[in-house]
Amino acid sequence: MVVAESETMKPHVAVLPSPGMGHVIPLLELAKCLVIHHDIHVSFLNITTEASAAQKQLLHSPTLPQGLHVIDLPPADISTLVNEETLVLTRLCINVEESLKPLKSVLMELGKLQALVIDLFCTQAFEICNDLSIPTYTFFTPSTAFLAFSLYLPTLDREVECEFVDLPAPVQVPGCTPVRTEDLLDQVRNRKIDECKWFLLHVSRLPMAAGIFLNSWEDLEPVSHKAVTAHPFYQNIPTPPVHQIGPLIKQDEAPETESDAECLAWLDKQPSKSVLFVALGSGGTLTGAQLTELAWGLEMSRQKFILVARKPTDASASATFFNVGGDVSDPKAYLPEGFLERTKGVGLVVPSWAPQILVLRHPSTGGFLSHCGWNSTLESITHGIPMVAWPLYAEQRMNATMLVEEVGVAVKPAVEGGKGVVVREEIERVVRMVMEGEEGNVMRRRAGELKVSAVKALNFGGSSYESLSRVTKEWKAEHIYI
Incomplete structure (x- = not known):
């Protein structure tokens, strides 16, 4: 050196x-x-x-x-x-x-x-x-x-x-x-x-x-x-x-791949604050059953979305922790049959990884379905974006509860008793709440206040x-x- x-x-x-x-x-x-x-x-x-x-x-x-x-x-x-x-x-x-x-x-x-x-x-x-x-x-x-x-x-x-x-x-x-x-x-x-x-x-x-x-x-x-x-x-x-x-x-994320550029070009064509960004962190994965419910819930909500899709696993919610940016599989193999065709134009599915900062910063993004890892939480708040809180592991459940009940920038879907999954109807409900409901507007205003506060604290x-x-x-x- x-x-x-x-x-x-x-x-x-x-x-x-x-x-x-x-x-x-x-x-x-x-x-x-x-x-x-x-x-x-x-x-x-x-x-x-x-x-x-x-x-x-x-x-x-x-x-x-x-x-x-x-x-x-x-x-x-x-x-x-x-x-x-x-x-x-x-x-x-x-x-x-x-x-x-x-x-x-x-x-x-x-x-x-x-x-x-x-x-x-x-x-x-x-x-x-x-x-x-x-x-x-x-x-x-x-x-x-x-x-x-x-x-x-x-x-x-x-x-x-x-x-x-x-x-x-x-x-x-x-x-x-x-x-x-x-x-x-x-x-x-x-x-x-x-x-x-x-x-x-x-x-x-x-x-x-x-x-x-x-x-x-x-x-x-x-x-x-x-x-x-x-x-x-x-x-x-x-x-x-x-x-x-x-x-x-x-701070300095730049589009590095063809997929990144495609993602941002798609966002450029969408109305202001109309897109829900769905990403569950660098290490987060869902079970096959939960990913199916999530896909159906997004489709039923009729909201625009970007879904960062990762091959599901029933082994562990943190299965990709040591393999971030590694294996990329074709989402067609594990998303519901016909999902990509039915949601074409309404949603964009990105395999494995997306330029999160650039997506959250984009004026077309209006909500973030997040695992509530602390980095993603800060990124969402500092860009004034309200959240659907979807905790997976580590301290994320504590973060999610705080964001909903104390900070006031998130809504948390209920898990169906006995099934251990968030069902599609509940996903549809919370997505609509954040993207088009008055509750979503209240959360967005609160996130906007904290965005201003964050800039002031760092300057x-x-x-x-x-x-x-x-x-x-x-x-x-x-x-x-x-």
Whole structure:
């Protein structure tokens, strides 16, 4: 790696995400923000083990700014440690543990660092950085509400003997809205499995951070923000300083494929705010039965739509987590017979992947049926788009409930009792509600208010800009005295 002499004069910070686009994208956006707006030299440490095609493409793009250097960590052999049955978080954590074995020598080669910024699943770095006297910050990529829950979880684990899902009442997170047991993330629904143990291990280390960055801003989550910064419970942990620096979302997406260009050209021909964008995240997949109901519901709604279709699987809702941008199948093979012909002109079906930012930004887009991953949530809100909340895994059920009941920008379809699926009539109902009902207009206005608020927070002098600026000023002050 060749570093320009001018960059050696700047404070040097390393950034380390765990694998998966939901982690890589926000940490890369933070890295770009540090380089472009705060004059920091950044080394971005890339875990290459089981990296998806989309991750490789993103991190080796020629458009990355000067002063941001991607360093590929050597791939680790985890073939004897995981198999097809290994759940996604356990697989991710084993991947990180093995991939970070050379981290100490990599950090030493980088020279003097002002800080290392990690995400939640790279906490092995705390001990290594402690030995090297490098301050370590956590960039907590989900919501502020989920940070509050995560900081409370070790206490809950000590005080509760039964399974959390069997509690007779919602989980009362200090200072926050109670979390319904049915909304609890998958990783804590069974306390005996490895996923729960891994998750608890990592969240229990959050207090070791020199500070916690959050991809949110105060106007979006005022109650949770007040809790983690002022409630006695969090002060007594003690919780490190919390810095809300969001919403940091992917900015510079460009149409890269013929499919992208076709998608945008189709949108150009549609009326303003008339199209529902249906996309369930980089790792999300539906069962065959649920995909059939979704297709019929979209057709019955008679609304214009773009459907990002992915081959269904009954195995796991996160089946494509490690294969984003990989296998692309013909939607004709798994969508209802005749669906593509019947909806021609009304809908556009895109296999596997779509340029999400460009679609959400387009004036013809009027709604977003989303899995409620935090990145997609922020992208939707910052473009003023109301949502149909369709959570699949991880903390997405908690996000969906918050978006419906607290933020007021989403509607959540009901799951048919006994069937375990959202039926086509319910899909038709919520799609019509968002796209043409008065409730949809109320949600759209609220999303529009938050869009304005987000821009203000990120601009010079705004709350998120200043929050990050205070930390970078500390780094620069320390750099001067080296």
